[in-house]
Amino acid sequence: MLSSRSRHRLFEAGFRAVAATGADRWLAPVARGRGLILTFHHVRPEPPAAFAPNRLLAITPDFLDLTLGMLRARGFALCTLDEIPERLAQREAGPPFCALTFDDGYRDNAVHAAPVLARHGAPWTLFVASDFAGGEGRLWWVELERAVARLDRVRLEAGGQRIDLPARDPAEKGRAFEAVYRALRAGPEAELLDRVGDLCRAAGFAPGTVAEELCLDWDALRTLGRDPLVSFGAHTRSHPMLAKHPPGTARSEISESRARIEAELGRPVRHLSYPVGDRSSAGPREFALARELGFATAVTTRPGHLFATHAGHPHALPRVSVNGCHQSAPALRGLLSGVPFLAWNRGRRLDIG
Incomplete structure (x- = not known):
């Protein structure tokens, strides 16, 4: 692919x-x-x-x-x-x-x-x-980007799949983001929001804070x-x-x-x-x-x-x-x-x- x-x-x-x-x-x-x-x-x-x-x-x-x-x-x-x-x-x-x-x-x-x-x-x-x-509300695609930007390694389970990828530089972060995005988009939206929320917390910020910053x-x-x-x-x-x-x-x-x-x-x-x-x-x-x-x-x-x-x-x-x-x-x-x-x-x- x-x-x-x-x-x-x-x-x-x-x-x-x-x-x-x-x-x-x-x-x-x-x-x-x-x-x-x-x-x-x-x-x-x-x-x-x-x-x-x-x-x-x-x-x-x-x-x-x-x-x-x-x-x-x-x-x-x-x-x-x-x-x-x-x-x-x-x-x-x-x-x-x-x-x-x-x-x-x-x-x-x-x-x-x-x-x-x-x-x-x-x-x-x-x-x-x-x-x-x-x-x-949750601009989860922005949350995911910000979480991966802060993390040196991305770990989560989605749809029975274990993802454990390095995220030390832009290329690795790009691969990690894409792997997580594809896995989560394929499954239920509740799981998507939960797992992105987990990554946000691992990266040191609370999910659900982006809308107030970015939206009118x-x-x-x-x-x-x-x-x-x-x-x-x-x-x-x-x-x-x-x-x-x-x-x-x-x-x-x-x-x-x-x-x-x-x-x-x-x-x-x-x-x-x-x-x-x-x-x-x-x-x-x-x-x-x-x-x-x-x-x-x-x-x-x-x-x-x-x-x-x-x-x-x-x-x-x-x-x-x-x-x-x-x-x-x-x-x-x-x-x-x-x-x-x-x-x-x-x-x-x-x-x-």
Whole structure:
């Protein structure tokens, strides 16, 4: 199995090949959908540390600026999530469109992303996990990174597997993080949280303290909400991988999040982002829940552009992740063309299973 570093090198080589052959232009009429939804997480100017396994979740303000400029240059109309169902239902396609979404509710979105978006007049949606806004909840992927960064050796049991790996330098820490991440993601979420909590304590800090540091609180969200370009969506209450939980838990996570956001911010919440959002985290059951709860749209992290057939499935919309490991013009051109997703999705336009 390829390591994450090897996968990213392979992806970058693919982006360069697409750009070098001009496939991002001559295949775009076939590959590109009517539009797309871009996914962002952190936006911050600091360069990543030598050990930064979550670097894929962070881009710089300059790269966000480049992204918005390229969207305009390539003829994309920036739109809100509210507009997407109508745009998909139109008989004639019209110019391509793009909606911008930011997951989790990070403070750096207000500090570093909002000014760039304002300069471009770009509407955007911030998906808020309500526990994070309350200074609670577990950003376990950050906790895991911080624990491994502090430890010289990583020891734990997960799913009957014993992990005991050195973590003395960035390379060893990267291998240890990846081994723990893969083992824990494959099992129950309760075990994941417990084992990451154990590593936090072994590293000398308490789990559950990251949200207050990294995420916007309710007062900051209310201040941000004065910006007419920003809208808010629900990202559940505690950011669970919904498909790993019973139906009642999944329903309450979604509905309680929306109710809390609406009560705190005084505006309706019409859109949902499934946490993690891949196949192991959100599927047909979650799509049906979002529909039953009355959301206008719900977005996954399944990769792809939007096609007319998505009009009938607005609660299973794909998104295109702007990845911090690929902050390059060739990568952007490839993503906006839709060409990489021809291979990724094996020619399918609709992925709702």
